[in-house]
Amino acid sequence: MCGLSKEKTTRVIVDADKLRSEIRDKSVKVLDIRKEDDYKQGHIPGAINLPLASLLADDSPDKVLQYAQSFGIGDETPVVVYDDTFGALASRVAWTLEYIGHEDVSLLDITYGTWKKLGLEINSETPSPVKTNHSLKLQPQILATSDYLVPAKEKGAILVDNRERLNYLEQHIPGAINIPYRMLASGQNILRPKEDLRRLIQNRNITPDSEIITYCGSVGTLSGLGYYALKSLGMDNVKLYVRSFKEWKSLEKPIEKQQDANYWDLSAE
Amino acid sequence: MSNTSISQSKPDNVPKHKINWGRLEEAERFSEMVKLFRQGKINRDDFRRFRLQHGAYGSRMTDDYSMIRLKLPAGEVYSEQLEKIADLSEQFSIGSAHVSTRQNFQLHWVALEDVSEVLRGLAESGMTTREACGNSVRSIMCSPLAGVCPDEVFDPTPYAVAATKFLLRNPLCQALPRKFKINFTCCEKHGMARMVDIGLIPQQGEVNGKPQRGFKIFLGGGLGAQSFVGHQLEPFTSDDELLYTIVSVIRIFDRLGNRENMARARMRYLVNEMGWEKFQNLVLKERAMIKMLLSVIIKLEVDKTTEVLRKISISSEMPSLPQGYARWVKSNTFKQKQPGFSCIFLTLESGDVTSNQLRAIADIAREFTADGQIRNGFTQDMVFRWVRDEDLPRVYSKLLEVGLANPGALTMASVVGCSGTTSCNLALTNSHRLAKEVQRKFIELKIDEDDDLRNSTIKISGCPNSCGQHEIATIGFYGGGGRLGKDMYPLYTMSLGGRSDENTTLGHTCTKVPAKRVIPTILKIVEMFKSEKKSGETLDLWMRRIIEGNGGPKIKSLDDIKELLKPVVIAPTKDQDEDFYADYGSDGSYHTKTGRGECAA
Incomplete structure (x- = not known):
């Protein structure tokens, strides 16, 4: 990689007003990650529907490449992704595009629900994108596999569990620290302002150059948001353990638990 | 950031907190101290003392998580503050908050590294955790019925608030032998005046032929491994003498309390070992000395402005009475001395309440209470006051929607x-x-x-x-x-x-x-x-x-x-x-396991 592309800063988050102007001058592709039925009832103008379930049915690089090309996403096309699930599903899709080598992908800073509440424009027209070419340049440095975790941790990588606190206490990958996904959002925004996020990281004595691997319960959604929260701070050495705790358990790898406390009984749920 | 924001239609005359108990710099200091502690630059015991002084307990079998205890003087909390607590619980705790038997909220299983963020959030909404734990004067309690109880002589709330203003962060209270508890109550029936270090019940007396407000003061009570019932200091303590009396008692405790044996350090042991009469004399002498020696008169800044109650719209359309309403009214509401108004007690389970429920409670307080606030009670409960009797059915329906309409709050069913x-x-x-x-x-x-x-x-x-x-x-x-x-x-x-x-x-x-x-x-x-x-x-x-x-x-x-x-x-x-x-909540065989207590520093 040449120095130039390394210094190229991709925006992690796009705010609603900026996206609206980019939609007006048609300089952006917007992906809506919600279910098809929801999409049909209304979406951000020009958005293309890619339900997360469809992507997860086959998220092999070839298949993802096919999606990108059929949506008219070229190597240089800016892409903005949104969902209605606090940004977690959108994050998973954004990460997948990044993994096949698409650099310019961002998350909308609010959910569709908020967009609608704000009274911003929506419609129910389905666009017909023109197919285009996209190259395949896999980015293995943003992917963590189960085999990678333990040796990386031994070399100082920090493992971050983005599930809720009680789930984490109940069971987690040995040595992981917990940053519940709820900590990452503020008010109507899917991510806190950078200075807030930076404090959360600094409070944990995590330095900006640390290698960090995020994971969550099953398919890398909550941890996808965790991945982008760290990226938004300019942290480069972040990986997503995309198969997450579900795979870890199925492989019968060791699990750690907070012992001797009935914390679940404190919950009023 | 999107600049546009969603503003929901909420009544615009909602009372907000009047006193800012929080200090942002304490949050910042906490975060620095955690870093130093993690780097091994402060020893465990010093850090622990600091942590407790700022309201953060250790958790069961681990110091890596804290139980954060808020300090809510008189148990008063406003809608905006409840919403903040709801947010903080969702972000940093377990999505529920817990109401204690001393009118505070507790947030459990917060990572030590995030305590400073919670303190920051609380301070932004005028709340503090300072001196909620540790060897300090704990949150000063006041009956949730103060001001509305038919049996009370006058509303003690302003005195509880004024005493907090004087004692919080006061150097006098930073290193006591052990924790120290003060309770104000409205009347004999609705408080725990005899079960704390200083318990106070409003009383009307006479000084030089003029009517004078004052208190019955009880000293040296308390519950614990060994419990004692408090003794009444004197027949009547006028409100002019209140602060002198409190300061005298704290000074004697500070001087003579047992600093060698933590298990015997609470003031009730001092009173018991010394004998009541001797202790009583000591307090009266100390009070006389303080009054003579102080060149400046110290006086509680009691806010005597009368609370202006806002008008609340009474429900125009009466809903059909929902199922269970009569049972709930009987066991969860209390008729105020002010005709036409009731208090509502919420039946929580062991004091636990979810973030979503807190938000619903905040909305109900905005819509239906004339004082726009909530008070936490003495029995892990929460109380709406100043609700119009005509509005009770609608409040009940709203509570039903969020699972907060259980009956039994004021009965034996509430445990x-x-x-x-x-x-x-x-x-x-x-x-x-x-x-x-x-x-x-x-x-x-x-x-x-x-x-x-x-x-x-x-x-x-x-x-x-x-x-x-x-x-x-x-x-x-x-x-x-x-x-x-x-x-x-x-x-x-x-x-x-x-x-x-x-x-x-x-x-x-x-x-x-x-x-x-x-x-x-x-x-x-x-x-x-x-x-x-x-x-x-x-x-x-x-x-x-x-x-x-x-x-x-x-x-x-x-x-x-x-x-x-x-x-x-x-x-x-x-x-x-x-x-x-097996114990409740566990499948495995029962065994006992304990660690070091956290209630003393």
């Missing part, structure tokens, strides 16, 4: 349970869950509808240390371990006949009851009472009669009750009943 093994280092049993189980069962059995049981209480602690206040309960329990052969099982010690009103009495130990037999035991006691009671007699009065030796005809003493309970509390073998050997 107190400390945090137990859910988070406390000292706990031997899961008292928290047991209290929930008992409450669920008793609501199902409609115990709350029985007027004979209305005045009685059930309180459960997970160890002998009384955080669940079992000793002032009609039926109280504290946790321990029992054994049959080599098998251990959770076992409570039951005490009967405790109360905290003008006839304050500590419960008398009756017998031991296995955790899984607590519910049948209570039901059996109710059955005994029903067959023995005199006409019009309530459970608590029957219990008092037995303890005073006037029982009969069949049950004359606590020993008779113990005898009749024998078949209920007998332990089966593990083969006969495996579940008996």
Whole structure:
């Protein structure tokens, strides 16, 4: 990689007003990650529907490449992704595009629900994108596999569990620290302002150059948001353990638990 | 960031907090101290003292998580503050908050690294955790009925707030021998004036022929491994003397309290060891000295402006009365001395409330209460005041929607349970869950509808240390371990006949009851009472009669009750009943495990 592309800063988050102007001058592709039925009832103008379930049915690089090309996403096309699930599903899709080598992908800073509440424009027209070419340049440095975790941790990588606190206490990958996904959002925004996020990281004595691997319960959604929260701070050495705790358990790898406390009984749920 | 924001339509005349108890710089300092501690630059004990002084307890078997205790003077909290607590719980805790028996909220299982963020959030909304734990003057309590109680002489709330203003962060209170508790109550019935270091009940007196506000002051009470009932200092203490008196008592405690033995450090031990008369004289002398020596008169800044109540719109359309409304009104509402207004007590389970419920409570307070605030109560409950009687059905419907309309708040069906093994280092049993189980069962059995049981209480602690206040309960329990052969099982010690009103009495130990037999035991006691009671007699009065030796005809003493309970509390073998050997909330075999206590620094 040449120095130039390394210094190229991709925006992690796009705010609603900026996206609206980019939609007006048609300089952006917007992906809506919600279910098809929801999409049909209304979406951000020009958005293309890619339900997360469809992507997860086959998220092999070839298949993802096919999606990108059929949506008219070229190597240089800016892409903005949104969902209605606090940004977690959108994050998973954004990460997948990044993994096949698409650099310019961002998350909308609010959910569709908020967009609608704000009274911003929506419609129910389905666009017909023109197919285009996209190259395949896999980015293995943003992917963590189960085999990678333990040796990386031994070399100082920090493992971050983005599930809720009680789930984490109940069971987690040995040595992981917990940053519940709820900590990452503020008010109507899917991510806190950078200075807030930076404090959360600094409070944990995590330095900006640390290698960090995020994971969550099953398919890398909550941890996808965790991945982008760290990226938004300019942290480069972040990986997503995309198969997450579900795979870890199925492989019968060791699990750690907070012992001797009935914390679940404190919950009023 | 998107600049546009969503503004929901909320009434615009909602009262907001008037006093900012928080300090942002304390949050920043906390975050620095955690870093230094993690880097090994401060030792564990110093850090622990600092942490506790700022309201962060350790959690069960780990210092990596904190229980954060807010300090809510007089239990007052406003809608915007509740919403902040809801957000903080969702972000940094477990999505629920817990109301304590001292009117505070607690957030459990917060990562030590995030405590500073919670303190920051609280400070932004005018709240603090400062001196909520540790060897300090803890949050000053005030009856949730203060200002609206038909039996009170005057509203003590402004005095509780003024005393907090004076004592919070005051150098006088930064390194006491042990924690120090002050309670204000509205009247004899609705508080715990005799169960704390300083308890105060408003009283109207006369000084030089003029009417004068003042208090009955009780000193040296308290619950714990060894409990004492407080003594009244003098017949009448005028409000001019209030601050001098409080300062004198704290100074004597600071000088003479036992700093060698933590288990004997609370002021009640000092009073007990010295003898009441000697202690009383010391306080009166100290007060005289302070008054003579101080060149400046110190006086409480009591806010005497009358609260302006806002107009609230009364529901124009009456909803059809929802199912269960009559039962709820009877057991959860209280008629204020101001005609046309009621208080509503919420029945929580062991004080637990979800973030979403907190938001709903905040909305209801905005819409329906004339004072726009909520007060936490003395029994892990929350209270709306100043609700128009006509609005009660609508409030009930709203509470139903969020699962907060359970009946029983002001009856025996509402059970107190400390945090137990859910988070406390000292706990031997899961008292928290047991209290929930008992409450669920008793609501199902409609115990709350029985007027004979209305005045009685059930309180459960997970160890002998009384955080669940079992000793002032009609039926109280504290946790321990029992054994049959080599098998251990959770076992409570039951005490009967405790109360905290003008006839304050500590419960008398009756017998031991296995955790899984607590519910049948209570039901059996109710059955005994029903067959023995005199006409019009309530459970608590029957219990008092037995303890005073006037029982009969069949049950004359606590020993008779113990005898009749024998078949209920007998332990089966593990083969006969495996579940008996597991505590509530656990599948595995019961064993006891404790760590170091956190309530003293």
